[in-house]
Amino acid sequence: MVLKVNTSVFFLLIKLMVCYSRHLQATINPTIGAPWPMPQxxxxxxxxxxxxxxxxxxxxxxxxxxxxxxxxxxxxxxxxxxxxxxxxxxxxxxxxxxxxxxxxxxxxxxxxxxxxxxxxxxxxxxxxxxxxxxxxxxxxxxxxxxxxxxxxxxxxxxxxxxxxFPRFMHRGMLIDTSRHFLSVDVIKKHVEAMAQNKFNVSHWHIVDDPSAPFPEMSQKGSYPGPGHVYTASNVLDIIGYARMRGIRVIPEFDTPGHTQSWGKGIPDLLTKCYRKGEFDGNYGPIDPSKNSTYTFLETFFRDIANTFPDQYIHLGGDEVSFGCWKSNPDITTFMSKMSFGTSYSKLEQYYMQNLLNIIGKKLNKGYLIWQEVIDNGAMVQPDTVVEVWKRGYVEELAKITKLGYKTLLSSCWYLNYISYGDDWRK
Known part of the structure; x- marks a missing residue:
C-alpha cells in the first residue's frame, strides 16, 4: 500500500519551505497580517x-x-x-x-x-x-x-x-500510525497545524500490516517495546482535542487486506495460504468465507462506532491480493457453493457488502472505501463514499460519479511522494 500521507514529512516540508523562502526574498516578500487561506x-x-x-x-x-x-x-x-x-x-x-x-x-x-x-x-x-x-x-x-x-x-x-466560507466541506489530512507510530503529542501538533490552515478532517489510518497499536489487537499486533499503543483514553483525548478545533476524526480500519497485524491477536481471522495443496505458513487477507469473520467484525466495529463519534468510518478495501484466496481449498469450495466461479472480485464484493451491512444497517454509520473496490468491479451500497488516491484521477472520478457514488479526492495532494520504504533518508 502506498503511504498516502506521512506527518513527519509534513513538518519537514514546512522547514524546507522556510529555508527555500530565504532564497526568494529578493523577489517574494512574506505577507504581514494577512489571512490564510485567502477568504472568499x-x-x-x-x-x-x-x-x-x-x-x-x-x-x-x-x-x-x-x-x-x-x-x-x-x-x-x-x-x-x-x-x-x-x-x-x-x-x-x-x-x-x-x-x-x-x-x-x-x-x-x-x-x-x-x-x-x-x-x-x-x-x-x-x-x-x-x-x-x-x-x-x-x-x-x-x-x-x-x-x-x-x-x-x-x-x-x-x-x-x-x-x-469553505469551498469544500471535506478538507482532510491522512496520518498513518501503523507504519510510523506517532505519539499523542505529535498527533496533537498535527491537529493544531490543521486548525491553523482550516482543515477539518483528520483521517486516522490507525492500523495496517506492520502494526495494530489499538486495544484488543495491540497485545500481539503492535510494535515491540513500551509506548507503542493507543489506549482508549488516548483516543478520546485526541478526539476531544480535535473537537475543540472543529476537526472531525475519521478512523480507518483497512480490510480485508492490510491486516497481517490483526491476525497476530485474532485467531482464524486471516486466510491460510497453500502451496502444492499444503498450508505454507503464510497468511493472506481476511477470510471472507467464515461466519466467524463477520461475528468478529460486528463486535469490533461496534466498539469503534461507540468510540469515534463521527458519522463515517473508513473501511479501506485497497490492494487486496487474490493469490492466497485462490490457493485456499476451503475458499475454493465456498466459491463453488456461492456460484462465484473463478471471479474473486465477486468474493471481495461479498465481503464488502457484508461489512457495509454491519456498518450501515446495524451500527448506523456511514462508510468510505478506497477506489480499488470499484476498480475490481465490486458493487457496493449506493451511499458509499469512494476515495480516489491513484494517478489518472480525472478519469477515475468520472467513472465513479457516473456509477452514482459520492467521491473524495486525495490523489493529487500528496505531501510525500515516495516509491516505498524509507526514501525519506534520501
Missing part, C-alpha cells in the same frame, strides 16, 4: 488599530459553549504570545485601542463537527470594534483563526472586512 471576500484598509493586551477580551454575544470559551482562552494566548515584530507605517490610534472582540453564534452549539457543519463567518475590524458573526460555532472557530492571523506584534491590526 477580503477587504483590508490602511487604517491600523491597536490592541490593549492588559484589557483585551473576547465576548460571546450569542450562543456559547465549552468549544467557544476554550477557543477564547486559546486564541488570546496565541495572539499575545507571538514574537513576530512589525511596526505599522500608517496612522495608529493608540488612544482608542480596541479592547473587545465580540463573537456572535446564532445557533446552539453542536456536540461534534460533521460533514454538514456550517463554517461560514463574517469578520469586521473597525473603529467601532471587532465583530465575528457565525451561524454555528464551527464558523466562529474559523473566524477566530483568521482574526489571530491579522494581528502583528501583539498589538496591531488593520481595519478589515471579511466574508468567508
Amino acid at each position: 471576500k477580503y477587504s483590508p484598509s490602511n487604517k491600523v488599530y491597536m490592541l490593549d493586551e492588559s484589557t483585551f477580551r473576547f465576548e460571546a454575544t450569542g450562543e456559547t459553549c465549552d468549544i467557544l470559551t476554550s477557543a477564547f482562552d486559546r486564541y488570546k494566548q496565541i495572539i499575545f504570545d507571538t514574537t513576530f515584530r512589525f511596526q505599522p507605517k500608517h496612522g495608529t490610534d493608540t488612544e482608542n485601542a480596541l479592547t473587545v472582540a465580540s463573537v456572535k453564534v446564532e445557533s446552539e452549539c453542536d456536540r461534534f463537527p460533521s460533514l454538514e457543519s456550517d463554517e461560514s463567518y463574517d469578520l469586521t475590524v473597525s473603529e467601532t470594534g471587532i465583530v465575528i458573526n457565525a451561524n454555528a460555532v464551527w464558523g466562529a472557530l474559523r473566524g477566530l483563526e483568521t482574526f489571530s492571523q491579522l494581528i502583528v506584534n501583539k498589538y496591531f491590526i488593520n481595519g478589515t472586512t471579511i466574508t468567508d
Whole structure:
C-alpha cells in the first residue's frame, strides 16, 4: 500500500519551505497580517488599530459553549504570545485601542463537527470594534483563526472586512500510525497545524500490516517495546482535542487486506495460504468465507462506532491480493457453493457488502472505501463514499460519479511522494 500521507514529512516540508523562502526574498516578500487561506471576500484598509493586551477580551454575544470559551482562552494566548515584530507605517490610534472582540453564534452549539457543519463567518475590524458573526460555532472557530492571523506584534491590526466560507466541506489530512507510530503529542501538533490552515478532517489510518497499536489487537499486533499503543483514553483525548478545533476524526480500519497485524491477536481471522495443496505458513487477507469473520467484525466495529463519534468510518478495501484466496481449498469450495466461479472480485464484493451491512444497517454509520473496490468491479451500497488516491484521477472520478457514488479526492495532494520504504533518508 502506498503511504498516502506521512506527518513527519509534513513538518519537514514546512522547514524546507522556510529555508527555500530565504532564497526568494529578493523577489517574494512574506505577507504581514494577512489571512490564510485567502477568504472568499477580503477587504483590508490602511487604517491600523491597536490592541490593549492588559484589557483585551473576547465576548460571546450569542450562543456559547465549552468549544467557544476554550477557543477564547486559546486564541488570546496565541495572539499575545507571538514574537513576530512589525511596526505599522500608517496612522495608529493608540488612544482608542480596541479592547473587545465580540463573537456572535446564532445557533446552539453542536456536540461534534460533521460533514454538514456550517463554517461560514463574517469578520469586521473597525473603529467601532471587532465583530465575528457565525451561524454555528464551527464558523466562529474559523473566524477566530483568521482574526489571530491579522494581528502583528501583539498589538496591531488593520481595519478589515471579511466574508468567508469553505469551498469544500471535506478538507482532510491522512496520518498513518501503523507504519510510523506517532505519539499523542505529535498527533496533537498535527491537529493544531490543521486548525491553523482550516482543515477539518483528520483521517486516522490507525492500523495496517506492520502494526495494530489499538486495544484488543495491540497485545500481539503492535510494535515491540513500551509506548507503542493507543489506549482508549488516548483516543478520546485526541478526539476531544480535535473537537475543540472543529476537526472531525475519521478512523480507518483497512480490510480485508492490510491486516497481517490483526491476525497476530485474532485467531482464524486471516486466510491460510497453500502451496502444492499444503498450508505454507503464510497468511493472506481476511477470510471472507467464515461466519466467524463477520461475528468478529460486528463486535469490533461496534466498539469503534461507540468510540469515534463521527458519522463515517473508513473501511479501506485497497490492494487486496487474490493469490492466497485462490490457493485456499476451503475458499475454493465456498466459491463453488456461492456460484462465484473463478471471479474473486465477486468474493471481495461479498465481503464488502457484508461489512457495509454491519456498518450501515446495524451500527448506523456511514462508510468510505478506497477506489480499488470499484476498480475490481465490486458493487457496493449506493451511499458509499469512494476515495480516489491513484494517478489518472480525472478519469477515475468520472467513472465513479457516473456509477452514482459520492467521491473524495486525495490523489493529487500528496505531501510525500515516495516509491516505498524509507526514501525519506534520501
